Amino acid sequence: MIQNSFRHTLAIAEPIPYSLNKAHHLMIVSVFIAIQVVINTYLYCTVANGLGRDSWLVLAIIVFCLISLIAALLMERTNWLKSSLLVSKIGYNWMGVGFIFASVAFVFDSVQWFVPHIGDGTSLSGVVVIGGTISIWGLLAANRINIRHISLHSSKIRTRVTLTQISDLHLGDASTQSRLRKVVKTVNQLGPDLIVSTGDLFDGYLPLMRPYVELLKEMVAPLGKYAVSGNHEVYAGLEEALELTKESGFTVLRNGSVTMGDRIALAGIEDPTARRNEDRVAIAAQCFKDLSSDRYTIFLNHRPSIRPERFERFDLQLSGHTHGGQIFPFHILSKLAYKAKPGLTELAPQTFLYLSRGTGSWGPQLRVFAPPEITHFTINPATL
Structure with missing residues (x-):
């Protein structure tokens, strides 16, 4: 010893001065929000292609999670979160889960270019199973x-x-x-x-x-x-x-x-x-x-x-x-x-x-x- x-x-x-740092932080948040809007829009389009008119419930879930994320990103430095930590957790975790599902959807869409006979329903099932499995695995891995x-x-x-x-x-x-x-x-x-x-x-x-x-x-x-x-x-x-x-x-x-x-x-x-x-x-x-x-x-x-x-x-x-x-x-x-x-x-x-x-x-x-x-x-x- x-x-x-x-x-x-x-x-x-x-x-x-912290004002400079705050401006930098707001710029980063704005970029994140823009990226998340694009990711979630793409994810919904994938679901809509597979479910058609029955996709409204998924749309509601995506919109709720996206709004939760935007609220968490914009309000994370304020007292608003003191009574809204659940919304914050939903929003932040959706940022990861939504990205995983959108990434899997992108892979299936890319495969369809080369294997056109794979239908939208098959692709959607694959996205749900694979995306869900990776998300659950990721949640468990983060807590180890x-x-x-x-x-x-x-x-x-x-x-x-x-x-x-x-x-x-x-x-x-x-x-x-x-x-x-x-x-x-x-x-x-x-x-x-x-x-x-x-x-x-x-x-x-x-x-x-x-x-x-x-x-x-x-x-x-x-x-x-x-x-x-x-x-x-x-x-x-x-x-x-x-x-x-x-x-x-x-x-x-x-x-x-x-x-x-x-x-x-x-x-x-x-x-x-x-x-x-x-x-x-x-x-x-x-x-x-x-x-x-x-x-x-x-x-x-x-x-x-x-x-x-x-x-x-x-x-x-x-x-x-x-x-x-x-x-x-x-x-x-x-x-x-x-x-x-x-x-x-x-x-x-x-x-x-x-x-x-x-x-x-x-x-x-x-x-x-x-x-x-x-x-x-x-x-x-x-x-x-």
């Missing part, structure tokens, strides 16, 4: 607690260190206390020396987060708990979200670092959403400025950005953000955006990036070919 002595070198940056064990070695440390990473819990309108309770129990059973959260811990209407704060307090580690911000903390209200993070027992690293004993260091950088117009190279340099190269340095960065100029500054970068795509085939988009795949990647000799698929889910509580995870690292001396 490493000596539990700390030297904080935290650099706190002035937050940008998967543990990934990663073992690393370094000549920079003298005794074994264990660390548990959680990421992208998205505690808010669509999450549940029962699942967070399972996460806390699992982390405590792993018994790590150190716990880190790599962003998007809180998401939604922050005054409703108190029960989650109390549960997170129960998650403990002898060397402490550390966190960095993600983009969703910014959308929810950065300062308020980080205050809740601190109340949950985490030390927040805002472009700064902390040392533990004489061999281990943590550095953490704020998500760029909070500081859009500033030099990211200079901000990253601020994170590492007080750290010597003989320390084993763990870099907390919500986004899996790969910058070769940083490789000599850290030994292990822990990131999240992409959720591994969350629902197939969005993993393709995340790989195109960040050039990183989920799991462990060696960036340079003895320099690694670990990209978590996330511990929770954003929006729909579904996971398809992208299981959520809690990641437990064991960092051993090189002689072991």
Whole structure:
């Protein structure tokens, strides 16, 4: 066990006006709504082709779910959701379920181009069976607690260190206390020396987060708990979200670092959403400025950005953000955006990036070919 002595070198940056972040959030919401309208229109057309006049009930269900989603997206930062969480859950989950059904329908429509004798009724039956099966599977997969064990070695440390990473819990309108309770129990059973959260811990209407704060307090580690911000903390209200993070027992690293004993260091950088117009190279340099190269340095960065100029500054970068795509085939988009795949990647000799698929889910509580995870690292001396 490493000596539990700390030297904080935290650099706190002035937050940008939240109005800019709110405008950015509204732009994203508008795009999502437009996409969902297109997806749901296509889905209804598929149903109408198969059922004809009998499709009115399906139309009513689709319209209700779509309105629930639009309401949830537009009102998620307000007190409206305090008495309407059921509508929120229906809307968010429909975002995923509707996409799955529309995707399956698109596959059947594509097949019909080559096999015209497949009737609309057959296609509709296939869409219902396959889409329903995938949706149920995705709902069950999102609620499982998967543990990934990663073992690393370094000549920079003298005794074994264990660390548990959680990421992208998205505690808010669509999450549940029962699942967070399972996460806390699992982390405590792993018994790590150190716990880190790599962003998007809180998401939604922050005054409703108190029960989650109390549960997170129960998650403990002898060397402490550390966190960095993600983009969703910014959308929810950065300062308020980080205050809740601190109340949950985490030390927040805002472009700064902390040392533990004489061999281990943590550095953490704020998500760029909070500081859009500033030099990211200079901000990253601020994170590492007080750290010597003989320390084993763990870099907390919500986004899996790969910058070769940083490789000599850290030994292990822990990131999240992409959720591994969350629902197939969005993993393709995340790989195109960040050039990183989920799991462990060696960036340079003895320099690694670990990209978590996330511990929770954003929006729909579904996971398809992208299981959520809690990641437990064991960092051993090189002689072991």
